[in-house]
Amino acid sequence: MTRWAMVADLRRCVGCQTCTASCKHANATPPGVQWRRVLDLEAGQYPAVKRAFVPVGCMHCEDPPCMEVCPSTATRKRPDGIVTIDYDLCIGCSYCAVACPYQARYKTDRASYAYGEATAAEQLRFDPARLAVATKCTFCVERIDAGTATGLTPGVDPEATPACVNACITQTMSFGDIEDPHSNVSRLLAENQYFRMHEELGTGPGFYYIWDKKDNI
Amino acid sequence: MNYGPKPWRQTNWDFRAAFNFIFGGSGAGLLVFVALSGLGGDAMRAEVLLGMALIGAGLISVWFEIGRPWRAMNVGFNPFTSWMTRESFAAGAVFALGLAAAWLASAALAQAAAVAALVFAYCQGRILQAAKGIPSWRLPALGWLNFTTALAEGAGLYVTLAAWFDTPAPGMLAYFSLALIARGLAWSIYRAGVAKTAARPALAALDRAGKLLIQFGSIAPLALLLLGLIAGDVARIAALLAGAAALATGWQFKFVLIARAAYNQGFSLPHLPVRGTR
Numbered sequence: 001m002t003r004w005a006m007v008a009d010l011r012r013c014v015g016c017q018t019c020t021a022s023c024k025h026a027n028a029t030p031p032g033v034q035w036r037r038v039l040d041l042e043a044g045q046y047p048a049v050k051r052a053f054v055p056v057g058c059m060h061c062e063d064p065p066c067m068e069v070c071p072s073t074a075t076r077k078r079p080d081g082i083v084t085i086d087y088d089l090c091i092g093c094s095y096c097a098v099a100c101p102y103q104a105r106y107k108t109d110r111a112s113y114a115y116g117e118a119t120a121a122e123q124l125r126f127d128p129a130r131l132a133v134a135t136k137c138t139f140c141v142e143r144i145d146a147g148t149a150t151g152l153t154p155g156v157d158p159e160a161t162p163a164c165v166n167a168c169i170t171q172t173m174s175f176g177d178i179e180d181p182h183s184n185v186s187r188l189l190a191e192n193q194y195f196r197m198h199e200e201l202g203t204g205p206g207f208y209y210i211w212d213k214k215d216n217i
Numbered sequence: 218m219n220y221g222p223k224p225w226r227q228t229n230w231d232f233r234a235a236f237n238f239i240f241g242g243s244g245a246g247l248l249v250f251v252a253l254s255g256l257g258g259d260a261m262r263a264e265v266l267l268g269m270a271l272i273g274a275g276l277i278s279v280w281f282e283i284g285r286p287w288r289a290m291n292v293g294f295n296p297f298t299s300w301m302t303r304e305s306f307a308a309g310a311v312f313a314l315g316l317a318a319a320w321l322a323s324a325a326l327a328q329a330a331a332v333a334a335l336v337f338a339y340c341q342g343r344i345l346q347a348a349k350g351i352p353s354w355r356l357p358a359l360g361w362l363n364f365t366t367a368l369a370e371g372a373g374l375y376v377t378l379a380a381w382f383d384t385p386a387p388g389m390l391a392y393f394s395l396a397l398i399a400r401g402l403a404w405s406i407y408r409a410g411v412a413k414t415a416a417r418p419a420l421a422a423l424d425r426a427g428k429l430l431i432q433f434g435s436i437a438p439l440a441l442l443l444l445g446l447i448a449g450d451v452a453r454i455a456a457l458l459a460g461a462a463a464l465a466t467g468w469q470f471k472f473v474l475i476a477r478a479a480y481n482q483g484f485s486l487p488h489l490p491v492r493g494t495r
Binding site: 009010011013039041043050052054056065067068069070071072073074089090091092093094095097098099100101102103107109131132133193195197198201203209210211212213 | 222227229230279282283284285286288289291292293294295298299300301302305344347348349350351354479481482484485486487488489490491492
């Protein structure tokens with residue numbers, strides 16, 4: 001069984017936000033909506049200050065609290081682990097947004113554009129179905145489905161890989177099938193120490209953060 | 218040690234959502250106490266209709282908050298896991314049974330509506346408990362606090378209305394006292410739990426609201442009821458004030474809980490990346 005997962009190597013991220021920009025471009029999200037964003041963290045006090053850049057977004061959880069609470073069944077989880085939203089079913093109650101411990105969900109009540117008036121590109125890509133409903137990172141599910149349908153491998157072939165992973169300039173982000181022990185993500189996790197955000201809540205996030213190599217490697 | 222941005226206040230649910238819990242809880246509580254009181258005739262009709270009107274006002278308020286109000290019926294699609302769906306089913310049962318009770322002036326139907334109202338109030342507590350993204354909501358103790366405050370508010374409203382027209386029956390004042398004590402206990406248990414999970418500003422907001430809930434919503438009403446027992450000539454006004462205080466403090470607590478003390482989980486890193494030498 002396939003389980004798509006994202007791995008972010010925090011040692012590599014430089015906080016350039018190229019993933020954020022590529023996500024906005026690929027998914028035509030309005031201003032203020034960042035399905036993929038990068039946190040800029042500072043810890044400690046001068047001179048012992050440490051800084052970390054942390055890509056965040058929907059964690060495509062194993063046990064998604066957003067799906068459990070959704071009263072309309074708009075939020076669902078596919079067998080491959082991708083959590084989806086049916087914009088035609090969603091009532092925009094935002095219950096999923098308060099249930100998500102990762103602040104990954106957005107609701108935009110009115111159309112808004114980067115420069116006030118819609119540009120030609122924004123007009124072309126505007127989707128009224130996304131207004132006043134919950135939206136979030138999809139792991140670029142259309143690219144994955146189209147790619148796998150033609151025999152491509154997500155995480156390996158760029159045409160079948162999420163836009164943020166393709167755009168990452170430092171190879172911080174990796175995507176692949178975590179159930180396949182030979183996949184890129186499985187190898188990375190085998191060789192490094194990692195954690196998942198808010199693991200104690202039992203949501204089983206499909207997003208792994210590498211923070212150091214394993215001691216015995 | 219954990220690293221990450223501090224939690225911030227959620228903005229997804231505002232006063233409109235809070236009104237659903239405020240009016241819904243009080244309406245449900247009122248229906249329960251009308252059934253307990255054994256009221257009949259027009260008095261029962263009026264109070265059952267008032268309870269339903271409050272629940273309806275809460276639901277209309279939250280209807281104004283949802284993004285796609287004309288799809289509101291989709292709320293009923295997930296009874297298997299969603300407490301919001303279950304709440305909507307319980308509300309449907311309350312309205313069906315309550316309207317029948319008012320139409321037929323039937324005490325048995327009013328009692329059935331009260332059972333549905335209890336389920337409705339319970340569902341509201343579970344709605345909050347299932348919101349894993351808000352540490353001050355996801356405690357099981359909040360479900361019981363929400364439930365007991367619904368009962369205390371309903372009892373307070375019943376006693377206020379009863380005292381407005383006549384001296385309330387001693388039995389109803391006893392039930393009211395029990396509801397106040399249960400709410401005070403539920404707050405104490407919730408406060409002990411929430412101190413371990415909630416963000417500091419959330420806890421500060423809850424403490425202010427909880428102080429009012431205990432001092433003016435439990436101790437003061439109980440003292441007023443005691444005064445009424447000792448001094449019969451002020452019993453009516455004391456009961457009226459006690460009921461109003463129980464109701465008002467419950468409303469302010471729920472407003473704070475939903476709209477002011479709901480801080481999210483934030484982000485938290487158990488480790489910082491190790492670059493270069495360890």
